[in-house]
Every structure is written in structure tokens, then in C-alpha cells.
Amino acid sequence: MITSRSVPTGLARSALRSLGQPITTPCQQCRTFLRPARHSGSRAYETINLNRMRTQHHDYHRNRRAVLLGGALAGSIATCYTAYRLVDAVRNPTQFDAPASGPDKVDPFVTEGGVKRKTVIHDDEGRELVPTGNSTITTFPRTLDLHLGAQAAQEKVNGVEYTLVGLGVRTVSFLGIQVYMVGYYLATQDIAAIQARLVKEINPIATTLVANEKEELRKALLDPVQGEKLWTEILREVRPRSAFRIVPIRDTDFHHLRDAFVRAVQARSTGRPAEFGDDEFGTAMRDFRAVFNRGKFPKKQELLMVRDNSGHLTVTHDTSGTGAARETIGQIPEERITRLLWMNWLAGSKVASEPARQNIVEGIMEFVERPVGTVATQVV
Known part of the structure; x- marks a missing residue:
């Protein structure tokens, strides 16, 4: 067989054809270690599925x-949270003598003889204050x-002590952003009535509760x-x-x-039309909304919502x-407005501030461990 190391051209091609010899190329003559040379008559096909x-x-x-x-969202959340913590740390630096758990973790109760009592301090003017454990308030x-x-004219003149x-603190979102500090006050003269109702709930013949009853x-x-x-019965x-x-x-704002x-x-009130579906309740809700049609509510200012012995609400700023x-x-x-609003902090499956609810319960425990009628004359 006549072969050539170069591609035959011109007369050489004609001579090879006349002799019946195949025309080969250097590539067709090559042998490799893993693959034999391809023959001129073979063709490769590839199936493409578009x-x-x-x-x-x-x-x-x-x-x-x-x-x-997802990465952009996670980065944004991490950036916002880090910025929030940095700003909070700059605005409210932790003092060197603060407790190891941080200023926001201080328990406003102190344990004395196995019993929790509210921590009470005095300012320069001798007023009694209760630490909140918050670095801002x-x-x-x-x-x-x-x-x-108050309903009685004499009480309006002399005032009522609460x-x-x-x-506790109210927080929102999974970041635990703190919104406001809320405190629950009771008229000192009315504590005995709540004592009696709570004690009778557990032990009808007792005047105070022991450890297991508490x-x-x-x-x-x-x-x-x-x-x-229980709270609904007390409020009603x-x-x-x-x-x-x-x-x-x-x-914030109102x-x-x-x-x-x-x-x-x-x-x-939803799902209870028999109790809250009348026109009087709807009118009261509109009036309640109108009370808060105001502007900004800067931090450290005070909003006070007072419920008298008729259930009427008074709001002060x-x-x-x-x-x-x-x-x-x-x-x-x-x-009914104040009763439902009070329950927002006192009881239920979801409250506005769980720390406040827990702290209020601890305060109630202080009352019921004493004989009925003695708290009004000796409040720690």
C-alpha cells in the first residue's frame, strides 16, 4: 500500500486513485498508547437533548x-442586628461595677430567707424607687x-396611693427590640380585697397561704x-x-x-358577640382610638392608664x-375596654410582656403570704 507522510495533492492523488490505493493522512496513520487510529470511513455522532x-x-x-x-438577606439581618447592638452599647455603656449578667438582666426582686422581695432604694429626695434592671429606664x-x-370627691382631693x-419590658420581633417598660400598680387600700379573693381561691378557710399553697x-x-x-373575676x-x-x-409615637x-x-373580644357586639362597645372603641390620636412619644416620658372602681379609664401623659x-x-x-386592655398584660396565652406578667405574679405572691388586711399598713 502506497502511503505518504503528507497529504497527496495534484497528480499524486490521481495516480493513487488509478492504482486503487487509499489516500491516507498522517493523522490516520498515528497510533496512540490508549486509542487506535481512526479509520477514514468512521464518523462520530453525539445525541443532544435540547x-x-x-x-x-x-x-x-x-x-x-x-x-x-438568601445570602443577601442573612447579611442584611446580621448587619442591622450588629449595628443595633453597637448603637445600644454606645448609648448605654455597661459600667465596670455592673453585675456580670449585664444591666438588663438584673432581677428587681431580692431573695430574703427564701422569699422574694422587691428591691427598694431611695433617691436624693428620699423617694422610694424600685430598680427595673434596664439601662435606659x-x-x-x-x-x-x-x-x-377615683369616684369619691374626698379621694379626688386627697389622692389615692397606688x-x-x-x-417588665415589652419587646418586639425575634431580635428582642425593647419598646417600653410597663409597671402594674394597685390602690394600696384595695390590696386587702385582692388578697382575700386570691387566698379563698386556693384555701377557702385560710387568711394567708403557706409555701405549697403559694x-x-x-x-x-x-x-x-x-x-x-381568675383575673377576669377579679376585674369584674x-x-x-x-x-x-x-x-x-x-x-416612638402614640x-x-x-x-x-x-x-x-x-x-x-372577637368571637364573643353576645358580650361585646353591642353599639355601646363599638362607640367606646372609637373613643378609645381617638384618645391616642397624638404625635410623638419620646423615650422616658410617661403614659399612665388608670382604672377606677367603676372600671372607667383615665389616660394621662x-x-x-x-x-x-x-x-x-x-x-x-x-x-369592658379596661378589662380587656388589662388582660393584655395580666393573663392569657399571649401577653404583651411575659417578663411583666411573671414579675406581677411574684408581686402577688408577696401579698398572699401575709394575713389579709395587713399589706395596706405594711408594704415592702
């Missing part, structure tokens, strides 16, 4: 976009002397069903004069508070935050 390629291309870019979006007054929310039962009452107050039933039947004091930890309060009342400049901004003469 639909499969299109699907794979679409899936690749879809998954790529999802991964990029550091203390709450132990007592309030109010000249509003004693702090418990307090634990039973604590569980009842913290239980979503039992706690709501005993009707103690009480107040919630709210102090923002960060700047519209945000209004929306939160309205949602809380509506959530507890104090720009000083000390109670020296309280101004009445609205009144709602509807017992």
Missing part, C-alpha cells in the same frame, strides 16, 4: 438566585399618689386558662383601682401604641417622666 439542557440551565440559575438572595417609683380616677406590684396559686395565675378566668367583681405606667425605652392596644382588645406634669388626655367610661 429540552434537558434548557431545564438544567433554568434550574441552575434559579438555584443560584435563591442562594444569592433604671427605676420605677414604688408608689404613685394620684388625684384622678403600690407597684410588678414590672406554688399552687402561682401555677394558676401563670396558666393561660386559669389565669385569665372585686374591681380594684389600678394603673399601668408605661415609659418608652426608645422614641399611633403605634394605639394600634397595639386596639389589636389586643379586639383579639380578646407626662412629658417630664417624673409625674410632675401629668395631663389628662382622655377618659373612657366603659368597663
Whole structure:
């Protein structure tokens, strides 16, 4: 067989054809270690599935976009959270003598002889204060002397003393952003009535509760069903004069508070048309919304909501935050509004502030361990 190391051209091609010799190329003559030379008569084919390629291309870019979006979202959340913690640390630096758990972890109760008591301190003017454990709103007054929310004319003149039962912080979102500090106050003169009602709930013949009975009452107050039933009976039947004091930890506005309060009342009244479906309740809800149609609510100012012994609501606003400049901004003469609003902090499966609910229960435990009628004359 005639072969050539170069591709035959011209007369050489004609001569090879006349002799019947095949025309070969150097590539066709090559041998490799792993693959034999390809013959001139063979052809390679590749099957291409365009639909499969299109699907794979679409899936690749879809998954790529999802991964990029998730990374961007996670990065944004981490950046915002880190910025929030840095700003909070700059604005509220931890002092060197602060407890190891941090200023926001301080328990406002101190344990004495196995019994929890509220920690009470005094300021330069001798006023009694209760530490909150918060670095922005550091203390709450132990007592309030109010000249509003009382029915009797003599009480309006002399004022009514309210004693702090418990307090806690309201947080929102999974980041635990602190919104406001809230404290629950009871009229000192009405504590005996609540004592009697709570003690009789556990032991009808007792005047005070022992350790195991206190634990039973604590569980009842913290239980979503039992706690709501017990507090509802107290608010409807005993009707103690009480107040919630709210102090923002960060700047907010009245519209945000209004929306939160309205949602809380509506959530507890929905599905109960027989009790809350009348026109009077609807009118009271509109009036309640109107009370909070105001502007900014800067941090450290005070909002006070007082419930008298008829269930009527009085709302005051104090720009000083000390109670020296309280101004009445609205009144709602509807017992059901205050009852549902109070339950937003006191009981149920979901409350506005779980730390406040827990702290209020601890304050109630201070009352029931003493004989009925003695707390009003000796409040720690």
C-alpha cells in the first residue's frame, strides 16, 4: 500500500486513485498508547437533548438566585442586628461595677430567707424607687399618689396611693427590640380585697397561704386558662383601682401604641358577640382610638392608664417622666375596654410582656403570704 507522510495533492492523488490505493493522512496513520487510529470511513455522532439542557440551565440559575438572595438577606439581618447592638452599647455603656449578667438582666426582686422581695432604694429626695434592671429606664417609683380616677370627691382631693406590684419590658420581633417598660400598680387600700379573693381561691378557710399553697396559686395565675378566668373575676367583681405606667425605652409615637392596644382588645373580644357586639362597645372603641390620636412619644416620658372602681379609664401623659406634669388626655367610661386592655398584660396565652406578667405574679405572691388586711399598713 502506497502511503505518504503528507497529504497527496495534484497528480499524486490521481495516480493513487488509478492504482486503487487509499489516500491516507498522517493523522490516520498515528497510533496512540490508549486509542487506535481512526479509520477514514468512521464518523462520530453525539445525541443532544435540547429540552434537558434548557431545564438544567433554568434550574441552575434559579438555584443560584435563591442562594444569592438568601445570602443577601442573612447579611442584611446580621448587619442591622450588629449595628443595633453597637448603637445600644454606645448609648448605654455597661459600667465596670455592673453585675456580670449585664444591666438588663438584673432581677428587681431580692431573695430574703427564701422569699422574694422587691428591691427598694431611695433617691436624693428620699423617694422610694424600685430598680427595673434596664439601662435606659433604671427605676420605677414604688408608689404613685394620684388625684384622678377615683369616684369619691374626698379621694379626688386627697389622692389615692397606688403600690407597684410588678414590672417588665415589652419587646418586639425575634431580635428582642425593647419598646417600653410597663409597671402594674394597685390602690394600696384595695390590696386587702385582692388578697382575700386570691387566698379563698386556693384555701377557702385560710387568711394567708403557706409555701405549697403559694406554688399552687402561682401555677394558676401563670396558666393561660386559669389565669385569665381568675383575673377576669377579679376585674369584674372585686374591681380594684389600678394603673399601668408605661415609659418608652426608645422614641416612638402614640399611633403605634394605639394600634397595639386596639389589636389586643379586639383579639380578646372577637368571637364573643353576645358580650361585646353591642353599639355601646363599638362607640367606646372609637373613643378609645381617638384618645391616642397624638404625635410623638419620646423615650422616658410617661403614659399612665388608670382604672377606677367603676372600671372607667383615665389616660394621662407626662412629658417630664417624673409625674410632675401629668395631663389628662382622655377618659373612657366603659368597663369592658379596661378589662380587656388589662388582660393584655395580666393573663392569657399571649401577653404583651411575659417578663411583666411573671414579675406581677411574684408581686402577688408577696401579698398572699401575709394575713389579709395587713399589706395596706405594711408594704415592702
